[in-house]
Amino acid sequence: MRLSRLAAPFVCALVLAACDDAAAPETADLPLDQADSAAAPEAAPAPDEADSDGATPMDQRAATLGLLNKRNNVSQDIILKPGETAEIGPVIIRLSACERTAPWELPQETGAFVQVDIRERGQDRHARVFSGWLFRESPSLNVVEHPVYDVWVKDCTMRWPGEAAADAPAPQPAP
Secondary structure, three states: OHHHHHHHHHHHHHHHHHOOOOOOOOOOOOOHHHOOHHHOOOOOOOHHHHHHHOOOOHHHOEEEEEEEEOOOOEEEEEEEOOOOEEEEOOEEEEEEEEEEOOOOOOOOOEEEEEEEEEOOOOOOOOEEEEEEEEEOOOOOOOOOOOOOEEEEEEEEEOOOOOHHHHHOOOOOOOO
16 A cells, blocks of 8 residues: 555656647548548659669679689689670689679678689589679688689779769869
């Protein structure tokens, strides 16, 4: 009984604290058949529509990949656009996509989706030894595991909105 007497003032204080002077938002009850779809808030644009002002389209990007022959320590740079294939000796490299984070995002990441096929000595056909994303900043995350060849990402050439203005030289004042 004594506990309920002490609890009553606290409950009243909590109820009063929940009350405020702000007016309730105005609402209107409309039947569903009379609701105006034009009054509905705009939906976010579809991803295809959003890309029109976004980053470089995939077909205009280029990835620089490194290829190392561990037997003779010869390495070379390979520049491919998404969808292109390069055959260097017994190695076939296919680039499906390359991505780079926006300059204002951290951490900066550069990656490429690559497929690597290698024809071993004495074989008639190439065998797929790797298919997946390779990342420049984390080369050990996904590794092309082959005893002779190594492939890694060096760069992905693409632009983001606003980057061109930052790269352009500043206008010089007139003398």
